[in-house]
Amino acid sequence: MxxxxxxxxxxxxxxxxxxxxxxxxxxxxxxxxxxxxxxxxxxxxxxxxxxxxxxxxxxxxxxxxxxxxxxxxxxxxxxxxxxxxxxxxAEEEPQEAPIGPDVEAVRTLLLDLMGTGNGVHLRTVLAHLQEHGQWEGRTVSDLRVHLGRLDIPVDRGVKVAGVPTWGVRRRDLEAPSPAEAQEMSSAPPTAA
Structure with missing residues (x-):
């Protein structure tokens, strides 16, 4: 060329x-x-x-x-x-993780965005990330796929202020992650 x-x-x-x-x-x-x-x-x-x-x-x-x-x-x-x-x-662009590989940091961010509510919409999370200079040009679908890769459950019917759409529920975040559940199931039982 x-x-x-x-x-x-x-x-x-x-x-x-x-x-x-x-x-x-x-x-x-x-x-x-x-x-x-x-x-x-x-x-x-x-x-x-x-x-x-x-x-x-x-x-x-x-x-x-x-x-x-x-x-x-x-x-x-x-x-x-x-x-x-x-x-x-692409080879000139710096490589960076869009949200970050740390699942616990992502869970903490989602819980912070929820505040006292029971869930958060993905469009709210995306808007927050874009306000802080991350995920520019990305969509809610991209965020949904990324959270799925991190084993964070995403649901289509999360209601916030009476409006159901794609989001994350508090009860799903407070449950142990699949990695933690695997560690707990493989640990030997302790005698009382």
Whole structure:
């Protein structure tokens, strides 16, 4: 592959990755508008307002570009630089664990997010992680798969504030993990 072809491939790959990242950030921002203390359409009103704000922003940007076509050069340069950075080859990227390999640390995080409640929605966990600079561009499905790999039970019907969706229940976290249960079953019984 020639140098020019590698550069074009990096820009194309980066452009796709950056577009996905922007879409995921916009979706996460809109999802954070949902209120857990309300039910029905009132709970989702914040989401609709944020979607309307995004649509208004796109409309204003389109009007600005029509009024000032030279603004397109600035936007193109910005997109090219962002795509170039996002298209960095995988061997150059630092390797890091998204949540971390320590299952107990993940359990502690989930229990902290639950507070006094009986469960936590995965979208709440994902929003918390993204607010702290982790799991950017990832979805609730990715988090669900990752928690499954860590043997943390995830259920579709977890109710928080009367709304059932994918989440983790307190009773599942407070039960011994499969590794701990295996250790307890293999330990010899002690005489009293």
């Amino acid at each position: 020639t140098r020019l072809a590698r550069a074009a491939d990096r820009l194309a790959t980066g452009s796709r990755a950056y577009a996905r990242r922007l879409g995921a950030r916009a979706a996460a921002w809109c999802a954070r508008g949902r209120r857990d203390d309300l039910t029905g359409w009132r709970a989702a009103l914040g989401v609709f307002v944020r979607i309307a704000l995004l649509a208004l922003g796109v409309y204003v940007l389109a009007r600005l570009v029509r009024a000032l076509p030279s603004l397109m050069w600035l936007l193109t340069g910005w997109w090219t630089i962002a795509s170039w950075r996002a298209g960095k080859p």
